[in-house]
Amino acid sequence: MPDVSIVIPVYNEEGILREAVTELLDxxxxxRSALHAPDLTFEVIIAxxxxxxxxxxxxQHLAQEMHEVRTFSTGEPNYGKALRRGILEAHxxxxxxxxxxxxxxxxxxxxxxxxxxxxxxxxxxxxAMKGSHDQRPLLRRVATKVINGMLHVALDFRGTxxxxxxxFHRATLLPxxxxxxxxxxLFSSELVIRAGRxxxxxxxxxxxxxEKRPPAIxxxxxxxxxxRGLAKLTYVxxxxxxx
Numbered sequence: 001m002p003d004v005s006i007v008i009p010v011y012n013e014e015g016i017l018r019e020a021v022t023e024l025l026d027x028x029x030x031x032r033s034a035l036h037a038p039d040l041t042f043e044v045i046i047a048x049x050x051x052x053x054x055x056x057x058x059x060q061h062l063a064q065e066m067h068e069v070r071t072f073s074t075g076e077p078n079y080g081k082a083l084r085r086g087i088l089e090a091h092x093x094x095x096x097x098x099x100x101x102x103x104x105x106x107x108x109x110x111x112x113x114x115x116x117x118x119x120x121x122x123x124x125x126x127x128a129m130k131g132s133h134d135q136r137p138l139l140r141r142v143a144t145k146v147i148n149g150m151l152h153v154a155l156d157f158r159g160t161x162x163x164x165x166x167x168f169h170r171a172t173l174l175p176x177x178x179x180x181x182x183x184x185x186l187f188s189s190e191l192v193i194r195a196g197r198x199x200x201x202x203x204x205x206x207x208x209x210x211e212k213r214p215p216a217i218x219x220x221x222x223x224x225x226x227x228r229g230l231a232k233l234t235y236v237x238x239x240x241x242x243x
Contacts, residue, residue, distance in 0.1 A: 002043040002068075004112065005092030005170070009047045009082040010100050014054045016212055017100065021046070021062055021069065024103040034109045035116070044069045047086040050077035080187025087177050090170060097166040097188070101212040104165060110205055111167035120203035121172050122195050125165030131206035147189075147226065154234040155193055159204055162189035172200065181236055185222055186229035193237065
């Protein structure tokens with residue numbers, strides 16, 4: 001069994017998938033070296049969800065060529081569903097939730113160091129906290145602040161970010177993952193918020209964010225789903241309602 005599972009949801013990523021996965025696997029040697037753990041083992045789970053291009057086919061080829069790679073397809077464009085399934089199917093002691101256009105080896109190194117030392121239960125890579133450097137377009141940076149503000153008001157969230165890079169001890173967080181009811185864009189938010197409300201130690205660390213390509217799904221088109229998901233999440237967590 002691997003020590004670390006890296007789960008990467010992908011949607012219409014045929015243009016960068018092979019290069020990103022190859023660079024990630026090559027870069028893990030530096031992570032092992034920095035952690036003084038030459039025997040640390042990894043698996044990469046490509047969680048394909050409803051792509052309309054050749055992403056699923058390419059993911060299968062990568063899994064056949066590289067023993068560290070596994071893949072599955074959800075059959076629908078649903079980031080949260082793909083990420084949740086990837087976590088549930090992971091074999092590693094630790095799970096890292098990555099983004100195909102980031103594959104941030106520095107975050108992985110720092111997060112694993114905190115987890116191995118027992119400093120926390122979950123590490124969140126924040127693109128909004130002091131010390132971070134978010135190079136995304138202005139509209140996307142504003143959207144992050146708006147969503148975080150809504151989570152603060154609706155659910156008393158006191159962190160600075162919920163979406164994006166995360167790492168955690170799988171056995172500890174598994175009951176939280178199984179309790180989550182939101183999919184699509186806000187699964188990540190529910191996971192972080194529920195972990196905090198369950199008394200787990202969630203540690204935020206700043207990241208430098210520079211995406212390799214524009215987002216696969218237009219930001220404006222995501223707004224209705226985000227608003228519906230936020231209303232549902234508030235109802236479930238605040239009032240104990242059923243989804």
